[in-house]
Amino acid sequence: MTAIRLLLVDDDPLVRAGLSLMLGGAADIEIVGEAADGSEVEELVDRVHPDVVLMDIRMPSVDGLTATERLRARGDAGPQIVVLTTFHADEQVLRALRAGAAGFVLKDTPPAEILDAVRRVAAGDPVLSPAVTRQLMEHAAGTATDTRRARARERIAALGDREREVAVAVGQGLANAEIATGLFMSVATVKTHVSRILAKLDLNNRVQIALLAYDAGLLEEDGEGGH
Known part of the structure; x- marks a missing residue:
């Protein structure tokens, strides 16, 4: 090892x-x-x-x-x-x-x-555990700006519907297995979607996906649809 x-x-x-x-x-x-x-x-x-x-x-x-x-x-x-x-x-x-x-x-x-x-x-x-993720998002709410939200929505628009759903789940602090269960897909498929999201949005890791999803207002919508 x-x-x-x-x-x-x-x-x-x-x-x-x-x-x-x-x-x-x-x-x-x-x-x-x-x-x-x-x-x-x-x-x-x-x-x-x-x-x-x-x-x-x-x-x-x-x-x-x-x-x-x-x-x-x-x-x-x-x-x-x-x-x-x-x-x-x-x-x-x-x-x-x-x-x-x-x-x-x-x-x-x-x-x-x-x-x-x-x-x-x-x-x-x-x-980041789901509890800590929520705490961070609540803190981020106090620093959110219209400009940041507009930019985040513009970036998120590059994602397909399924990728967007995965991004929301990542933003909720869910692990791959939990996302797979909730979205009725395999863990391997979830990993593929996460990799594509990182590549498309030029992000380093899942934490940045979570923050971007929050900035774009996706966690407030909680998967209600629409860009």
């Missing part, structure tokens, strides 16, 4: 030490580097080639949001990014997710759950 290569980014050396001790002890995790600021991330990613970056959102020089945006702007596949934060729903967390982070974990999350998040992200699975 190949170990998941993990890069830790946090300005607090005690937090980094704790994470390294906690995560590095797992047989399937290899800590390949540590950074104290977002300004160090790109060079480290190029040097140690991590699969996953565990990224603090608040750092004094270059924060986790900016570092996430810089990594995603490079255009290559790059590592998956999990944001570390002290708040469930926070504008910076939302912006990091929109920029391409694959999820987030709270700093007081139990070690086993942080490990699970790293493993799931490395495997290409979402790390």
